[in-house]
Amino acid sequence: MVLHAPEAQAATTRDAGAAAGATVKAATTARTTASAKARKRAAKAARQRARAGKAVAVAKKQIGDPYRYGAAGPGAFDCSGLVQYAWRKAGVKLPRVASSQFARVRKKVSWRNLQPGDLMFFNGLGHVGMYVGKGKMIHSPRTGERVRIDKLSRWRKASFVGAVRPGA
Numbered sequence: 001m002v003l004h005a006p007e008a009q010a011a012t013t014r015d016a017g018a019a020a021g022a023t024v025k026a027a028t029t030a031r032t033t034a035s036a037k038a039r040k041r042a043a044k045a046a047r048q049r050a051r052a053g054k055a056v057a058v059a060k061k062q063i064g065d066p067y068r069y070g071a072a073g074p075g076a077f078d079c080s081g082l083v084q085y086a087w088r089k090a091g092v093k094l095p096r097v098a099s100s101q102f103a104r105v106r107k108k109v110s111w112r113n114l115q116p117g118d119l120m121f122f123n124g125l126g127h128v129g130m131y132v133g134k135g136k137m138i139h140s141p142r143t144g145e146r147v148r149i150d151k152l153s154r155w156r157k158a159s160f161v162g163a164v165r166p167g168a
Contacts, residue, residue, distance in 0.1 A: 048167045052117025054090035055166075059083070059130050059138045062147045067140045072096065077140040077147060079128045083119055086130065090117075092167040098128040105164035114163055120152075121161040131163070 062085070065076055072081030080098040087094050095101050102121050109118050116133040129139030132149060137156075140147045150156075 045168075048165065049115075049117075051087075051090040051092055051167045052115065052165075055083075055086040055092070055117050056130065056132050056138070058089040059086040059147075060132070060149075062086070062140075063138070063149065065140070065147045067143055067145050067147070069143065079140050082138075082140045082147060083128055083130050087117075087166050090167070094166060099125040101128060102162060102164060105166050107165040107168035109163040109165050111157065111160055111163070115165070117167075118163045118165050120163045122156065122159045123161070125161055 059082060062073065062077060062082060065073070067078060068076035069078050070081070071077050073085040077085065080096060080101060083101065084094045084096060095104050098121060101119060102125055105119070109115075114120070114131045116131055118131045120129050120131055120137055121127070122129070127139070129137035129150075131137050135152050136149050137152060138147065138149045141150075
């Protein structure tokens with residue numbers, strides 16, 4: 001079959017139009033998929049922030065409770081028991097001891113990127129507290145002390161091992 005020039009040009013234009021349509025459709029699908037993923041990430045982050053807010057509120061209600069080695073509340077806590085209790089009330093399960101909490105929560109956070117609810121670890125993973133914002137943390141310090149909020153001092157920064165973001 002021999003095509004005359006106008007028919008060949010029309011066939012080429014139809015093929016190019018179809019290809020362009022397919023490219024536009026693929027680009028639109030990619031944008032839709034990317035925006036759906038972005039919405040999903042934003043929703044997950046919002047859920048995490050809501051849970052973190054609840055965990056901080058629960059921990060603050062424990063201010064004044066005594067430290068007791070191995071205790072996980074209610075009424076008395078050790079450091080890891082306090083953060084486990086608070087996050088459990090917010091709907092997130094955490095391991096019982098500080099070193100396992102650090103190891104098993106996947107989302108690690110730097111000192112500069114702390115957000116309320118993040119767990120902060122000190123002294124070679126021997127102590128954990130919860131960041132409450134504005135340069136402060138809540139923790140159950142040691143025998144003879146009570147759950148309290150402390151400012152994050154230079155000493156704390158020097159003994160800081162790392163932080164994690166539960167529920168992220």
